[in-house]
Amino acid sequence: MSGSPGKVDVSRTGGVENPPVIILIEPQLGDNIGKAARAMLNCGLVELRLVRPRDGWPNEKAVANASGADIVIENTRIFEREEDALADLNRIYVTTARTRDAVKPVFTPRGLGPEMRANIARNEKVGVMFGPERTGVRNEHVAMADAVVTVPLNPGFTSLNLAQAVLLIGYEWWQAGVEVPDYQMMLNDSFPATRDEVERMFVHMEEELDESGFFRVAEKRPAMMRNIRNIFNRVGITHQEVQTIRGMLVALRGGKHKPRT
């Protein structure tokens, strides 16, 4: 064993004191270890354990590929035996691409995210195992785990590399703990215009369109203005944008607007 975990820096883990641990079984390439470390830190995971890394430890390529995720590399722990790497964990998940003969619960990463959050909330220590790059985990590793995680991807082509697999599990862990709306109209420093501002813009617009002969068929005018209102109303138009549009109207009309209202 080498490295010491120390107390978790919760500014790196989204405030979580005991986030899931990532365990790599017999990782082959330092590049992949480093990239996995980097993927982890993007997702607020900081504790990495390696069981019998092929090229030993420390590993220059791992450091180089961690690209700033030094906190993960520096605290990486090395183990000779799986049992020792897993000893303190209460919940162990193992990623595998192929379902196996074992009778085992199977999670998707989407399902695992909330499950791990629930585990952590009960102060359980959680680990997720990943196997060697080309061959994956063996049956004995599946037997050590409480459940399997399988990433549902294109059956016509499934070939994630190690860091990508770590990223997807980490991503789902992170997503399960954040509350970012799936969709927002991002107004940044702007603020939506008031209804009155917008209404006066439409009145201005209708007047200009009228005077420029845009409404060739009188009966269609209300419907056309409704359509035009819909164009601008759905974009959450801001105060500044109202000014911009009114300025455009003035310019288009050669600066001649004499507002009736």
Place this chain on the structure above:
Amino acid sequence: MSGSPGKVDVSRTGGVENPPVIILIEPQLGDNIGKAARAMLNCGLVELRLVRPRDGWPNEKAVANASGADIVIENTRIFEREEDALADLNRIYVTTARTRDAVKPVFTPRGLGPEMRANIARNEKVGVMFGPERTGVRNEHVAMADAVVTVPLNPGFTSLNLAQAVLLIGYEWWQAGVEVPDYQMMLNDSFPATRDEVERMFVHMEEELDESGFFRVAEKRPAMMRNIRNIFNRVGITHQEVQTIRGMLVALRGGKHKPRT
């Protein structure tokens, strides 16, 4: 422009005829292009467009790093101008790490998946833009898009590489179209034992435990058996496993079981 899109092979796209297109603006490294192609195909995305790739095209490193995602590389199209790369698209999303001054709707990848599925269902052609590796997209690219996609990750460390960003968007696209339960008890070829089989196992077990002096305090026996039942009941025990356990009981008792029932 080079390459020809041809008709999409829907066995590679999960059955979707017109999946979202991935557009890389000024990609720098062939390695990253290849890895992005591989990430795409994992998620059922097959159409890649490059705008002013730094090292031109074709690119040996892109081929090497695509690791089997040849169908993507072979059909990659090259453009000198963004406008041409985007011309046939109805919906354009742009990934960016930083929110900007533009007033723009913002999706998370989680929100974008179903949105793109809805777009595609209406036969709209969809594209997602990604910027150059170190610098990301510029404001002009944000202006070309209908909405921005920002991946909510660790504010304490956010540094996805290009292929990982493509993977996360592609992963959410794929997830939004599949129906894999978040959790399953995977029984594989086994079948859960019948209630009767399980009950007879418990009776057998209780008898053996009794005869071996396990129940030292008589009043606690029902509660202890309840706990024991709970251990085995929650694992979805199979017929084969019942046999295994009963065989264990017999062996432990030195082969002496004389069943009372």
